[in-house]
Amino acid sequence: MAEPKTTTIAVRDCNIRLMRGGSGPPLLFLHGSSGAGAWLPFMQALAGRFDVIVPEHPGFGASDTPDWLDTIHDAAYFYLDFLTQLELERVHLVGVSLGGWLAAELAVRDTRRLASLTLVDAAGIYVPGVAQIDTFLRSDQQRIRDFFYDQTRADEMIARLLRPELEDITMKNRIATAKLAWQPRAHDPHLHKWLHRIDVPTLILWGANDRLFPVEYAYAYQQLIPGAKAVIIPECGHIPQVEKSAVFVSELTGFIDGMRIAA
């Protein structure tokens, strides 16, 4: 299998960084608040079966911060343009955390280019009475610790990410995250009204021990999206694609395979 390619592409005058690798049906992965970062093992594993497409959102990492980016809705319309420009059809859309919210916002607007939707520990809705961490009052270290069930994994990630040469990127990502998610905090109070419009097979994949968006959020999403299937991964925090990448990959591919059989 070929190595992933990293390129810069322009969508309507906004340059974004794009990693792409593998072959097969297109799988668009929308990253969370920490940016797209590096080509990770779960991407490599998925690239064995899919054309894995990992853009970096406008405002994040090496991508431009366009003047028009104010809300998550702007980002959702951007990705609809992105799908059109890249002429992608039958896309398996996977979004984690902030990217999950973005994927849901995209899907309520238009599913014509989608084959399936997978929301992973996704932001976007509000469930009352569930204790959640205020990530904006956490230090960089604490924030990484909050992601994990297994704290030894957090140590590795702190060593990998909290390096002085990444400070500017980290701050840029924090600003972009705040722009989209500060208020209302990491959700759109109107999104829940429109989730019924999602008419593609949907998987809700969640870490059982997520402290940012606890499992109550998984069940709420499952109830709001018709026919959605929920899978809870035990001993896993907010980022299953990293903390339990093998389970993540097998659940995701199993879901997509099951879809094919059903169809």
Place this chain on the structure above:
Amino acid sequence: MKFFNFHLMPYRHADLDAIDQNGSAWVTFSNRHYDPQKGAELYHEYLDQMELADRLGFDGVCLNEHHQTAYGMMPIPGVLAGALARSLKRARLAILGRALPLLNNPLMVAEEYAMLDNLMRGRFTAGFVRGIGAEYHAMGINPVTSQERYAEAHDLIVRAWTEPGPFTYEGKHYHFNYVNPWPRPYQTPHPPIWIPSQGSSSTIRWAAQKRYTYAQTLSPIAVVARFFQMYRDEAEKAGYMATPDQLAWSNTIYVAETDAQAMREAKPHLEALVNRFLKMPVEMLLPPGYSNIESMKRVRAAKVTGKISSIEDLNQTGVVIVGSPNTVREKLAEYQDLAGFNTSLTKTQFGTLPDDMTRANMTAIAEEILPHFRNRLPQGKQPAAAE
């Protein structure tokens, strides 16, 4: 030089150990620690101090705005300004300032300030600030929009004061079919506008271009001098010479009979202010987008939020002036000449300083310091920006 009595109105009965335990007196420090009986007494005690400042001959008094904190009990400074508007006989009243981006309706500041200007028959000064980072946590306002909202709210307010209404305002953040506030300001074209800041270069440039008085908050005098020079330079670039009246230094002064006595008396109260009431984690002080990446990195690298300051350091570096009447006179004159300001915004109460000591301090300042500076302007040429 003009002297304004600047009050933060701290909840001075706060349990300092509880603040330490919580890590900050802001946002997350539970209001279970607020006792309304004590709070009510404090409001009256502090308002009495402001009225005393008027009687003692201070040129003005200053209020400001902070939210959800024991650091200051003035979330709505207009309430206290209303209380003072009829009791101040001579002094000006300044609100330094209202935090514009926190407001969803800045037209109400145009109204509030115009009312105060009328009540005060023109002895009112209008301050505009962005609020500190903690306020964006406390008030649920996106810090990334802070500068945009500030600029837009400022423009709307000034237009509301200067253009005959009604007119339509369509901004990015604010939208009004009818801008037509009653009353109009008493002063023409509007109350003087003062801009307090911690020294952002873009704010200094903007204030200089607009000819607004710039007030420098809580900084060593050498830094104050540098920022004031930056203001004069920006004024020159804008085609005019700034006067010392356009520069105000926000400080703390404590006077007692001897230097040693003054330091001893002020120490616990001043250190409570800087090390307890003002302390907060960097994530609270600098939410993402509140300032640009470069200034965020600068503040984070300086680790200002974790530092413990002693009164000796603060006095040595000229953040505050504490000492005998003679020492305070000498230092204030030296600092005025160094930095070139003509207004002193002076906290006479600070941290946990009780009422009797505050009143003694105010009286000493009025008797021993004020008369010597009444007609004093900065002497000599102010040094260039780089020293």
